[in-house]
Amino acid sequence: MLKPVDYLSPTTIDELLRLIELHRDKDYKVLAGGTDLIVRMKEKIEKPDFLIDLSHVEELARIEERANMIYLGAMVTCAHIISSKLLSQSAAILVAACQRLGSPQIRSRATLGGNIANASPAGDTVPPLLALDASLELQSPSRSRTVALESFFRGPGETILDPDELIIAIQFSKPTPDEKGFFLKLGQRSAMSISKISVAGQLHLNMGRTAWIRIAYGAVASTPIRAHAVEDFLRGKSLTPAIITEAAEIAQQTVSPITDIRSTESYRRKMSSILLRRGLEGLMAAAAPPGARSS
């Protein structure tokens, strides 16, 4: 049973920050879609006395393009992302991850801010956002700052957020049309499944060589991670089958998975190779000129 809680629902960011200031010493939680928080309250892991609901703060629910940057309010939901034309054109890997997150009901509630703040190693939106080199706009009553998403996580459920600090927005440079990406995920079942492992990649090919590439994994370490060693290896190389195989080998060395109720350490390690290889091969197959595919 849920314990009864008080409930506040600000409508602007200013009001929100004032409320947080006011209740600074009290036991409160901010409520986004509630798909993680309510579960944790039911399991009595969280026992806040009251909730500050972000869902009426309209400013937090915007998807915008600002000077070649994509700007996503923290309260943007997965369903919103999936239906955004802007994002399906420019950030397909984020859309793909949102399509695989939970179920239609969950996707209507689950927010980007919640998925990031929850800091699960398996949070599905994080690998694509890492691959897009996203940064977070954080704000508390006393300060605001922008941090790279990669430096945000400390461990499972742990972040650099101050107790009174919020994620306001997520932003990343708008990918150019010639960038390509992939998102792959394995779960215990086909839908409504927490990832056993996920991988996202975003790259820019120049004359058949990778000008740059960013690869990120979920559920293979205590936080979502960037696979820098793999990225360094691939930079400047053309993605031949041999190079892809070698990159996949390196990937195994960069991850540090564990065995838990969903999968095993060794399976996750192997899949970090397989999924990366498949992701890269998929890109190459899609990039190949017509007629070259069957070879």
Added chain:
Amino acid sequence: MSQTRFVGKPIARIDALEKALGKTRFMSDLVFPNMLWGKVLRAAYPHARICRIDTSRSEQLPGVRCVLTHRHVMGLNGFGIVKPDQPVLCHDKVRYVGDAVALVAAETESIAEEALGLIQVDYDPLPVVEDPEEALSEYAPKVHEQGNLLLRTKLQKGDVKQGFTEADVTLEQRYSTQLFEHAFLETEGGIGIYDEESGVITVYCGSQYAFRDQLQIARALDWDPKKIRVCSSPVGGAFGAKDEITIQIYLALLAYYTRCPVKIVLSREESFISHVKRHPMRLDVRLGATKVGELKALDVRILSDTGAYASLGGPVLNLALEGAPGPYRIPHTHLLGRAVYTNNGMSGACRGFGATQSCFAMEITLDMMAEQLRIDPIELRLKNVLRRNDLSAIDHLIFTSVGIEETLKIARDSELWRTRDIRKRDFQPPIFYGVGVASEMQALGLGKGIPDFAGVSIELDRDGSFLLRQGCIEIGQGNLVCFLQMAAEVLQCDIERMRLTHGDTFASPDSGSVTASKSIYLVGNALYLAAKTLLQELERFASETIGEPMRYQECELVGPSRRIPLHELAQTAHSQGRQLKGEGHFVHPTSDKDYGDGLPHCLYSFITQVASVVVDAETGMVKVHDVLSIPDCGRAINPQGVEGQCEGGVVMGMSYALLEKVELQHGRFLTDNFSTYTLPTAADAPLTNKTVIVESMEPTNPFGAKGMAEPPNVAICPAILNAIYDAIGVRIFDIPVTPEKLLAEIERQRKI
């Protein structure tokens, strides 16, 4: 009954619309004035002595109406279908984490929950018995005083030693199965009410057998069973887990002590840890055959982990043994099983009832045998297939209908089977395609020596409609419309002209439990007798009143000079205070043999299932692609219902093969809800899931019906595992075949 109007037609279920609209009120939806909330204090340890229980602080909490412990149980402090070894409220010892130690009733649910936390129980933890093998050692801690062996059963036919010497090929393999959760949607919930004036305790709580609940409650409360009313229908799913008592006795006790309606609805987690599961078993199978594929000898040894209490652990073991040889003639068999107490939760009835486990082991062994002998797997099965009036592999005469041969022939001729090698070419490594087959023989009914009957009465109402009084419950399987279809056939009237009762001990005769795939068969027999008697009664009464010989025909009574509609006759009877009614009572036939403890059975349904899979040999992921189920259920009273059972059973059995497993550690559940215990979704279901029904008319049922609730979730599991082998040449002998397990095995065998 060759020409039928209702039987054999896909008539819509009478409960379909209101269920689709969410209007059905299950027992856990009921609300009464002045209702209190009940809660159950479960054991803090999987195995411990109870030193002291102090409820004083809990009792003092404002809003708490009563706190009950074992001292408040007026009658026998125990329940259990076969032997009542499970305490209603534990007294000196707890044996699994679902054991109940105390009950609370309070004005609100949150007060009741708070009150639970104030009950002080001092325990002295005991070593946890986890391994069923070790449980049998003389040094093992005892779960029960008299030792950890619940039952040992041995069945024999011929001379198994001799049989193996006659065999050219002998295969031997060890198999193991997991603890499996039924995952019904409606957790255990309901309301108890005590009416002081009449002395009647009413318990509204979904279960599979209201009439046995009534007796078990009466025994625990030392109450007259006639003063206990149980309403247990409709049920929001059970799959065997609500055959045993769940919370009914708690409801009755709390209602009695508070004199108020008391409601309990278990949380998913409490439900998960407390109700029975499907038994994990270890099976050692040895099978011998001649070069030409004649099965000669079968030796099966089963070790079944029954958990903390008996419940149906004995009968489940016995059915696993009886089902082990499958639908085949085998001259020499030796089947030995042991069911063992541990602190691993508790196991009991679950769809398939033991046959699930032994069919999985036998059908993979057969597949291996076919490969060894270079015989097509279906041909090998056909060569040995059981026919009516054969002696079974446990040496009893099968005098009832046997349609397994026909199911195998349809499988053999199916597109899915015929194209299996051609379709392999559509897939490129690391993706592989394979097809597998398996068959099963499922015993129906409770078996030799166990009371197994159904009573039904049918009354003519004053408006000329019929009231069918029967006691079986609706559990989601759709039997109610089948009862009406069968009655309508005999009474020659529309289904709309009938009403029926279900699952209410005060409304009808006892029609038996809804278990063992048997309600259509038994109730069908009883209602046939009732309907025939009623028709005679109608004709007699009409002839008396009219003064000429009247015959019943299509809701009219027709004489040489007159015709009266049924509703007029009903009016006449009513005005004279006459209740026109027919009763039928049917007792299940039994086998000529008696092996004790319910063995053997005498009526069987059969199934052959073909499954294709697509295996990703790099990730170990298996997608079940197409499934063809070919059940022999006797006459399919409602073919749509049979298809429904098959489609659902396939998904459940697929998940048993590939996905689900209850994880325990030192007697505690690591998976206790649906976020940790993962169920398949619609997206995981096979792409095609077809049913072709074989109808071997059953001579002991007037409609030719048998049953088809369990088999579809049984053979599908080995069919899928055989398909995986066909795809990648790797066999797994312990389920579920998770990607982790399959990939490790692929790598071990370096097959790919």
